[in-house]
Amino acid sequence: MARSPFTLAAAVTAALSGAEVVGARTLTADGDGRFDSAVVTLADGRELAIRVGDDDETARELASESLALRALTAGARAMLPFRAPEYVGETRLADGRALVTELLPGFQIEASHVPAGRGAAESMGASIAAVHALPASVVRSAGLTARSAEEAREEVRQLVDRAAATGRVPARLTVRWREAVEDDDLWRFESAVTLGGVQATSFLFEDDPDAGPSVIGLVHWHGLALGDPAVDLAWLSSATDAAGDVHAAYAQASDRTPDGALAMRARLLAELEFARWLVHGDALHRTDIMDDAAALLTALAEGLRENDLSVIAQRSEGVDSAMDALGRVPETASTRVNIAMETDAYNPRDLLPGEDDAVADEPGGGRAPGGDAVGGDVYVGDSTEDLSDLADSDLLPRDESAQSDDSIFPVAQPVDASPAGSDDADPADEAQRAARAALQRWTNSSSE
Template identity: 40%
Template sequence: MARSHFTLAALSTAAVPGADIVSTRPIGTGTGGRYDSAVVTLRDRSELIVRVPTSQDAETEQSRDLVALNALTAGFRGRLPFAVPEIEGQTPVANTRAIVYGYIPGDPAVLAELDAADPVAESIGRAIASIHSLPTSLVTDSGLTVQTAADAARVARITKDRAAATGAVPSDLLARWSTALEDSALWQFQPTVVHGSLSPESFLIAGDRVTGVLGWSQLQVGDPAADLFWLSSAPSEQLATRIFGSYNLGRSTPVDRQLRKRARLYAELEIAKWLLHGTEKHDETIVADAKTMLAGLSVSVESDLLNPLSTDTGQIMAVEEVEEMLRRTPRTDSSSSRDSARVSGISED
């Protein structure tokens, strides 16, 4: 049974001695019921948020989050254009613990509601870039995970192989993923500090800017593309491009040219992970959902021949092959005229 916000407020007074609480309210954290959460208001009008994990998995995640937040000292936080949760106190409760954090104003971002013309898109790009520009000593000095480019490729390959073993992944997707995983040029990148579990809901938005970033349990050194895979689900290519553009400008070092391809690969492998999750849980509903998503992805990538995951473009097509491909690809009238012009240009060359 979920703890009431009054119970959570009482826990706050135990976790933060001297806290003079005048009111409390429940709050949804977008965590699917994995935490009981509430906001408490103090007499000085400042606010705190208290969270209690409701499962062992959530407790493990919370413990990792605490390690990461402690590693993010004031010096590192000062490099970020947004707030990171501050730990105010903790107290035992039942067989777990309640953690109290400073409250960061803002609402979790909703990807479907973001617009390319909205300044918040650039703010999100800058926020991600600032994380990736942090010194790697933040991670190494705290004993957190350090993943090389080869490690990233190996982990992705394991996911692909495990998904293939289920027999539920279309053969064209397996071939697509295998080609990308075997393309050494795709995996030539410099690892950076990464958040490790970014999603739209990780960003707190107030007005036209990111006010905070939550959920630091997977903080590590790794592939920066892993923090960008969710942009493959952006409601428009313009939105994704604007966020990527702002990200590129915000990075302290040049961005590798294959980052967006790896981000797309990670996005596709997320469906494979969903399939594996359903298989491991023996949940046929999840498995069926994953199969449907994989079938849709198969159709999608088949009609998107101009955007392969591999850096190897293969043999150059003859003019008649280009024309045939364009005839088979749905398009608007305006794009048809542009494509015809391109083909004519190829012929003249």
């Protein structure tokens, strides 16, 4: 790993015949260091993202991403109200698999900072509904995974059993999950085309003067499949403020049969991500991963009230799920956040002239809900290296001395955007101001 942008730029010429590379820089949103990655500039002005995966897991992810992006035909893309990255090409780099895709612009908002109301939340809900409205043939014709409701249910049942077999799952969670698996009403749904687990950072935004931040791009397509639509809403367990509005916008935009158990199933799947992390650690014989997952599960169980033990009761009585306890999970017990790979920073001040003083200039450091550091000065738009003589050269040798860039893409932070004396202001306008303030905060946490 740790290949330099020069080496990765040279690989682009192997993946894209005739490419004339004139510049390269580090890809700041680099997928938590799991890939070697770079942004490559071509002579025609296009910018491409290249990622290289050296181990089996990252190589499989890139292979799945490649297949999914090619499955999105022009007709399928025309049905989406946003852009998906275009597949450009693939090659091998030493023992690694390299995937080259179009680089999409946009900014991202961490789940816990997505504001409620008009703007980001509504746009995210409508975007998820658009993916779920794609015809099943998009998945089936590409030979991608297709699961019925019963198959999805059986997969959850096996996960619960495997997690329980480790002896590290609190008994009250095991009881809760097994009861949910046996609740027939929870699993009556129509399979849909899904991203297989969209995250808040899968959405790329731009600011609209009238509507507020809106989705213009969507990344993370490697999980494209036919299955439970709830998997793409599970991330809302971390979006406390926006969850209701995202669900409402999704329901309004969807032309599918209403699914009364959708929100509850999404919360259940979010809880089971901790069980999945535990099983992953057990399979690798990694006690550190298992201890991390066990700490998360213990915190989750401790947050359960007595009337939370039954998923069936929650569905019928509207009681919040155990995911409400996530806000009390210790920062040292973290899930892994996978930041988008097909986008990079740009300067949003160009979009918002005259609004630089809207919020105070504060550093964007801290810990994300999943435990990763966020924010900070990671914009590298001015660090492009001149590679005009590289286009016709052979692949450069691997640069063992280069270090991988583990910086995290700056994410929006919530600020109080309400003007003084606005007690009687329209709530919708206030929500839009909050959404735009998130973009402003991102602006001030980016360097130029």
